[in-house]
Amino acid sequence: MLKSLYINPEKCTGCLQCEMACSYELEQVFNPAHSRIKVFTFHDAGRFVPYTCTQCDEAWCLKACPVEAIVINAATGAKEILNDRCVGCKVCTISCPFGTVNYNSASGKVIKCDLCGGNPQCASACPTGAITYIDSDATGLERMRNWAEKINTQYAA
Amino acid sequence: MKHIIIGTGPAGVVAAETLRKRQPEADITLIGGEPEPPYSRMAIPYYLIGKVGEDGTHLRPAAQHFDHLKIHLLRQHVTRLDVATKTLSLDNQQSLSFDKLLLATGSYPTRPPIPGMDLAGVVNCWTLADARKIAAGANKGDEVVLMGAGFIGCIILEALALRGVKLTVVEMEDRMVPRMMDEKSGTLLKKWCEAKGVRVLTSTRVKGVSEEKIFAAPANSAPASSGGFFSRLFKPKPAVMAEAAPTPSGKLIVELDGQAPLKVDLVICATGVRPNIDLAKGILETKHGILVNERLQTSAADIYAAGDVAEGKDFSTGKYSVQAIQPTAVDHGALAAINMTGGHNALNRGTINMNVLDTMGLISSSFGLWQGIDGGESATLEDLNRYKYINLQFQDDYLVGANTLGMTQHIGVLRGLIQSRTRLGAWKQKLMHDPTRIMEAYLARNTG
Incomplete structure (x- = not known):
């Protein structure tokens, strides 16, 4: 059974532990700017929304890559960047309609959530249970997919 | 089958x-x-x-x-x-x-109908074979002219700069990437390149390219073939002819309108496809x-x-x-x-025109109807000193196009907002006030 990140914004307090944990896991520094998960703040509503890649089935990033540098991890279902293949062309960053693949000018490559190989550190670090890593069925993945379907342009046969 | x-x-x-x-x-x-x-x-x-x-x-x-x-x-x-x-x-x-x-x-790749486009020193930048020619012909200290500051011209600027060539870019239109970026961002891109030491001539045409010819060295250093088997078979040419005929120096002369001609080693033609x-x-x-x-x-x-x-x-x-x-x-x-293969439900519902470009480290993007539409509204925000710019184009309360410059985070959501035809509601006014809040607008309108 594949697992997914389940994000419940109602429980988020905006502490940014997830961003710190992500940055440390993937870049070995505590710097939210390097995090693959991002907490958006809605001041007027007093609301925080953590947001990252949903590992969507459509995988626009993967399909748009001209050099096959984005592959699916068979164990986790994550779409992962192969750093030694990525040339840094950034086509995936405009193809992803969720805005969750980003260019890192320091490395000259793109970055995205890879579910930490099946042990996502953002979920481990979250003190309020706003981010959990649970069976895909329960995550509202369908809701995401339905939305994705709205802009789906292909493969519907 | x-x-x-x-x-x-x-x-x-x-x-x-x-x-x-x-x-x-x-x-x-x-x-x-x-x-x-x-x-x-x-x-x-x-x-x-x-x-x-x-x-x-x-x-x-x-x-x-x-x-x-x-x-x-x-x-x-x-x-x-x-x-x-x-x-x-x-x-x-x-x-x-x-x-x-x-x-x-x-x-x-096309070449403009001007003289000299068939010379060996004029190359395209389209195929891997072209790239090998550029790699061989554009070396440290070489003078290079890049014709065309469109997508392809811009994206190879960094490569040319890193190769250490002395570069002049010649573009017919009034700004860089005129078919992808609006006037403000295309002009900023030009300023960026100039700050990096690239000479950019916009609103300038190349009138023609020719081989520079110089006169050969004096007679006493001439024909080494004065003996030998072949010279006995063929009637030797009079020495005076060899002295009078100019020979190609290996340099190219690029004639411009309104500017002094350039003497270069290589012309890269990236005027379109x-x-x-x-x-x-x-x-x-x-x-x-x-x-x-x-x-x-x-x-x-x-x-x-x-x-x-x-x-x-x-x-x-x-x-x-x-x-x-x-x-x-x-x-x-x-x-x-x-x-x-007999698919029934696979219709092209329309692909969105979009592009992302890295011009010597400055990243620009375009989505959909970035030029705007009649009766539409737009919001722009600029920080010219930091080379940052964003332009959003709306029809009613949904996004139909965008340009960004100097932005690398979450730009894909512009595609998402445009192609999902997300009704922005109250977020339209917030974006009109601060167009950089695209990710928040998307989250507010698409999550519960």
């Missing part, structure tokens, strides 16, 4: 793979004219800066990828298409018959590209077209036009293959 695909770019390769998935037993032939494994033109700038080797440009890195899929790769030029008999003629005098054909022949419709001309319906319907089908029932060569449906306008971009090529390739 016998499928033939002409063109080994992304549209052709994705189509071949999709055909194989849907028809394990079909006969699939992928024909390409270039002497390399299928590769990505997108990767060429990164080959030129040495970030990847030639194999890093290959569309499919796995060895034997096409063999494993039983996709027959054929290196040939197709010279003729006969719709009635469903056959292709090849350069090697052979002919091939097909049940279904996909034309994924891409684009070819055109759909490669040669095979279809007079046989299938064509305009700028090959006309196709929502199934990527041409005017002949069993012949399809995809990618740069096809005039497919544009999401933003609902009209048919050529989008010479990677994501559209991939979408077209997959859709065409599904329709070639």
Whole structure:
């Protein structure tokens, strides 16, 4: 059974532990700017929304890559960047309609959530249970997919 | 079932793979004219800066990828298409018959109709073979002229700068990437390049290129061939002739309008590309590209077209036009293959025109109707000193287009907002006030 990140914004307090944990896991520094998960703040509503890649089935990033540098991890279902293949062309960053693949000018490559190989550190670090890593069925993945379907342009046969 | 695909770019390769998935037993032939494994033109700038080797440009890195899929790769030029008999003629005098054909022949680079464009020192930047010529001919200290500051011109600027050449860019239009970026951002891009030591001449035309000729050295250093076997067979030319005829110095003279001519070692012509419709001309319906319907089908029932060569449906306008971009090529390739194999529900609902460009480290992007629409509204925010800029274009309360400059985070959401036709509601006013809050607008309107 594949697992997914389940994000419940109602429980988020905006502490940014997830961003710190992500940055440390993937870049070995505590710097939210390097995090693959991002907490958006809605001041007027007093609301925080953590947001990252949903590992969507459509995988626009993967399909748009001209050099096959984005592959699916068979164990986790994550779409992962192969750093030694990525040339840094950034086509995936405009193809992803969720805005969750980003260019890192320091490395000259793109970055995205890879579910930490099946042990996502953002979920481990979250003190309020706003981010959990649970069976895909329960995550509202369908809701995401339905939305994705709205802009789906292909493969519907 | 016998499928033939002409063109080994992304549209052709994705189509071949999709055909194989849907028809394990079909006969699939992928024909390409270039002497390399299928590769990505997108990767060429990164080959030129040495970030990847030639194999890093290959569309499919796995060895034997096409063999494993039983996709027959054929290196040939197709010279003729006969719709009635469903056959292709090849350069090697052979002919091939097909049940279904996909034309994924891409684009070819154009050169302006001015003198000297046929000289050896004038090269395109389109194929891997072109890239090798640039790599060989643009070295430290060389004077290079880049004709055209469009997408391709801009994306190779960094490679040329890193190679240490003395570079002048000549662009006809009043700014850089005029078909992708608005006036403000295209002008900022020019300023960025100039700050990095590149001379950029906008609103300037190249009138012609010629070889610089100089007079040969004086008579006493002349013909070493005054003896020898051949000189006895052929009547030697009078020495005076050799002295009088000027010989090429190896330099090129580039004539400009309104500017002093330039003396350079290499001219790179990146003035644009055109759909490669040669095979279809007079046989299938064509305009700028090959006309196709929502199934990527041409005017002949069993012949399809995809990618740069096809005039497919544009999401933003609902009209048919050529989008010479990677994501559209991939979408077209997959859709065409599904329709070639009896798919019923695979209609092209329209691809969105979009681009992302890295010009010496300054990243720009464009989405949809970035020029705006009649009766629409727009919001822009600029920080000229930090080379940051964003332009959003609205119709009612949804986003229809955008340009960004100096932004690398979450720009894909602009595509999401445009293509999902997300009603922005109250967020439209918030974006009018601060257009950088695109990610918040998306989250607020799409999550509970």
